Amino acid sequence: MNKMQKAITELAEMDELAAQSSPVHSLHPAVKLIAAVAYILVTLSFDKYDLGGLVPMVLWPVLLFQFSDIDVRTCFYKLRIVLPLVMAVGLFNPFFDKTVLLRLGNLPVTGGFLSMLTLMLKGVFCLMASFLLMATTPIDNLCAALRQLHVPKMLVTLLLLTYRYVGVMTDELAVMTDAYHLRAPGQKGIHISAWGSFLGQLLLRSMDRAQELYSSMLLRGYHQHFHYADIKPFRKRDAVTIALCIGCFLVLRSVRIAEVLGRIVVR
């Protein structure tokens, strides 16, 4: 199995994860969507030096992992490519901001180091929240929820079809990569001289397949209106759940839990 085929399998595995049943899976998709967006916004709102305030935000993903029966290792495995990129964002902060903000014993902790850790944590938390949303909500349900929230039909259809076409494009890429390597044994990757024609062919082939798929949709009555999953209507209970989630995030944001716990322990 080449890398591309692995990617296709992994993409499909997300659909399988989302189709499982658990208390989190059974929540209304709009609840999960709004909660995830609120969580990300609250997480991003922390000051760059506020590591102590940010750490308790881990409680939300931990809670979701517990109640969704999704292994935390699956999350980190699936995010293994983007996580290093997110972690690298603040990597140079220690070199630019050398103000000593606190000392751990004799060890000085600079503002740059703190802001690097804060940025890294923010990235990891946001990725985890996005992963948990995707792993507990099928894309069709998510799109149905977006429509319930009055997001324009065009945008939602675009999102759904992009999600589907990523698989088609990766599929073509897998076939082409195999064909290339079979005639270029021992070569690592695609040689730079072949990049142009490779990408050109990939585009043409993907367009051909996309056209076939679209024809297949048209021939089965598609008329710019997707019938998303049949999700439950948004009820009072769902509104209360959202309010509770946002309330929890705001408490985590405003109450410095780490300090409170520290004070209790010191006392």
Add this chain to the structure above:
Amino acid sequence: MIEFQHVSFAYEKDRPVLRDLSFRIEKGEAVGLIGANGAGKSSVMKLLLGLLQGEGKILVDGVEVRKDTLAEIRRKLGFVLQNSDNQMFMPTVYEDMMFAPLNYMLTREEAEARVDAVLARLHLEHLKHRYNHKISGGEKRMAAIATVLAMEPEAVLMDEPTSALDPYNRRIVINTIRELDQTRIITSHDLDMILDTCDRVILLSEGRIVADGKASVLLRDRELLERNRMELPLSIMGRPE
């Protein structure tokens, strides 16, 4: 039911693909559309489905295939693509089968009842909740046929339905085609399958109809087939030495 009247088509102006094609297919007929590569078989299908526009007239149940009648025409015709991967774009077989009935404004309950009926008829109940990427090529082909039958079309069009299938799955597909009561138009190079499933054959060569008649007669005409870059079906040719 399906009628081509003097239909011509060309992708490029000076290279016609179909030339003045006229034929009529009655309701319930099973017709094999055969010919060498580039003879124009797929173009005939695409013109009939309104995916291509040519000259001349194409009628389905007396309704001309035009831009404004496409919805009505396509509701009557189900098309099974050669590559099932291009047909199945939803995550599971069930969702794929629900796609057309929901588009034709059936309620979820009605659509599901129809899906269950088709799956039972084709003995594919075990595939209902399977993921499309996890089923075998043979199962995928059968699922693709099921998605089309869930539309309850009046005619089923199939492009190379037995290509890339092993003998066992090929036989399952053939038996399924034989059991369909709709009008069937099948393009294929698998002449044994055509002989098994079709009463009538239309032989195309360079965009023209060179023969139109009973499958059991035309597919025994070695000279006609060889002249048009084909061979007798193996079942007629006999076992090679």
